[in-house]
Amino acid sequence: xxxxxxxxxxxxxxxxxxxxxxxxxxxxxxxxxxxxxxxxxxxxxxxxxxxxxxxxxxxxxxxxxxxxxxxxxxxxxxxxxxxxxxxxxxxxxxxxxxxxxxxxxxxxxxxxxxxxxxxxxxxxxxxxxxxxxxxxxxxxxxxxxxxxxxxxxxxxxxxxxxxxxxxxxxxxxxxxxxxxxxxxxxxxxxxxxxxxxxxxxxxxxxxxxxxxxxxxxxxxxxxxxxxxxxxxxxxxxxxxxxxxxxxxxxxxxxxxxxxxxxxxxxxxxxxxxxxxxxxxxxxxxxxxxxxxxxxxxxxxxxxxxxxxxxxxxxxxxxxxxxxxxxxxxxxxxxxxxxxxxxxxxxxxxxxxxxxxxxxxxxxxxxxxxxxxxxxxxxxxxxxxxx
Numbered sequence: 001x002x003x004x005x006x007x008x009x010x011x012x013x014x015x016x017x018x019x020x021x022x023x024x025x026x027x028x029x030x031x032x033x034x035x036x037x038x039x040x041x042x043x044x045x046x047x048x049x050x051x052x053x054x055x056x057x058x059x060x061x062x063x064x065x066x067x068x069x070x071x072x073x074x075x076x077x078x079x080x081x082x083x084x085x086x087x088x089x090x091x092x093x094x095x096x097x098x099x100x101x102x103x104x105x106x107x108x109x110x111x112x113x114x115x116x117x118x119x120x121x122x123x124x125x126x127x128x129x130x131x132x133x134x135x136x137x138x139x140x141x142x143x144x145x146x147x148x149x150x151x152x153x154x155x156x157x158x159x160x161x162x163x164x165x166x167x168x169x170x171x172x173x174x175x176x177x178x179x180x181x182x183x184x185x186x187x188x189x190x191x192x193x194x195x196x197x198x199x200x201x202x203x204x205x206x207x208x209x210x211x212x213x214x215x216x217x218x219x220x221x222x223x224x225x226x227x228x229x230x231x232x233x234x235x236x237x238x239x240x241x242x243x244x245x246x247x248x249x250x251x252x253x254x255x256x257x258x259x260x261x262x263x264x265x266x267x268x269x270x271x272x273x274x275x276x277x278x279x280x281x282x283x284x285x286x287x288x289x290x291x292x293x294x295x296x297x298x299x300x301x302x303x304x305x306x307x308x309x310x311x312x313x314x315x316x317x318x319x320x321x322x323x324x325x326x327x328x329x330x331x332x333x334x335x336x337x338x339x340x341x342x343x344x345x346x347x348x349x350x351x352x353x354x355x356x357x358x359x360x361x362x363x364x365x366x367x368x369x370x371x372x373x374x375x376x377x378x379x380x381x382x383x384x385x386x
Contacts, residue, residue: 002384003104004035005124008111011043011067011082015268017277018202020070022132022305024274026109028074028184029371033379038093038101039080040115041067048084058084064091070274087117099123106384112137113148126382127152131176134159134169134302135219135294139212141172149174154382161301161323168214168298179378181305182371188312190362191282196354197238199318199347200280201289202271202306205246205253212294219297223253225290225320228340232288233261235344238351240288243267243280281309286316286350286357288343299323307334312365316357318346328368333360 008023023039031037048061058064064082068091071080081092093101099119102108108115108124112132121127129152131137137157140146149155160178161167203222211220233240241263246254257264271277281287287310295302301323310317311334321336330336335346335357350357379385 001034001036002106003038003101004030004107004109005038005040005102005105005120006030006109006111007040007042007115009041009114010039010070011041011063012047014062014066015272017271017273017275018306020274021277021309022181023111024070024074025182025184025187025305025371026111026130026375027076028187029182029375030109030379032184032186032371033375035107037079038098038105039071039076040083040098040120041081042083042115042117045085058089058091066273067091073273073275083117087119107379107382110148110152113146113152116148121151126154126384128154128156128378128382130179131155131157131159133209134162134300135298136209136212138162138169138172138174138176139214141174142170156378158305159295159300159302160327161299166299166323166326167301169300177381178301180369180374181303181308182374183305183308183312183365183369184371185312185366188278188309188365190312190314192314194283194285194315195239196285197351198241198285199238199288200241200243200284201287202243202267202277202280203245203289205244205250207292214298217297219294220292221294222290222292223250224293225296227253227256229290229320229343230256230260230262232340232343232347235340236347238347239263241265243270278309281313281315284310284315285354286310286318288318288347290320291322295322296320301327303328308365308369311361311369314358314362316350316354316361318343318350328364333357333362333364 006027010023013019048058050056067082071077102120103123108127111130134157156179157176162169162176205223207221211218243265271280303324307317318335321338325336337343
């Protein structure tokens, strides 16, 4: 059995069930393909905090307790390691044993270039960089702000249109290979729970990244797009809810959302781990969401892994088009919009023919996002078999 090592940010994002699923579907998907999978994460001491956000020692941090909780939920405790700093503190596999495992690995799947310890990277047979932030990664590269890109053999991106004439994201001489957000279908069964008239999503109002300047435009976060559609609930009888990470400084925006009949819930309380996140999706009727302005304006083709989970659960998805409509069938199960009128029409169509949309949603997940297909294709491109 070949070993695959996956690295990404999970403990770095405690109480973020959606971010945990992003990493888990690669870990569990590769394991399902027959790989012996190890998960390795780095965290810096300054990121280690307690329940109220105060910096604490690594061993006392919520980051470590969250890491342990998630790994235990998916039977990964003996296949996972959290490294603090440059290896001064290690939780999980012994550091020396971990380097031995790395030397025996057929693949490093480095999500967002998270693993930057050369002792590990240099002994891997094949090193693949996985870009989950298309546009940000490439624009940062043009200004030398993305050092984590170096030293990989393959470069994959979920911005499926990068390199095409329609997409304005620079490639910087890198051969970016398109890939899709995988879902382990056995983890996401069809659910008939939930009210067909309840549209939900999980979102960050501004996200961790600052705006990008490109061709005289300032391209920013989701907030810029959401404001365009803030009046949507006022035009409809359906209910709209967002598990929204929004800073207290954005109270005016929070009030604007509430005045327009958006129900806002706290994601830290509602979807703090993978199991609560899954239940939130299962008890929703459908998803409505906008995308980050950068993804939309560049026609990146980005498609959210969160939306993939809704589809797999048999929940129709109505999301802002980033150019993904060139790559997937839309109109049933998955609907794309680029204007308020299109969004309103999409909501009405979903509630009018809910059963049909729900059935097609699962079919789209099976056809385009099944982890066996997505990750099988990814490792095939690198000439690796389990």
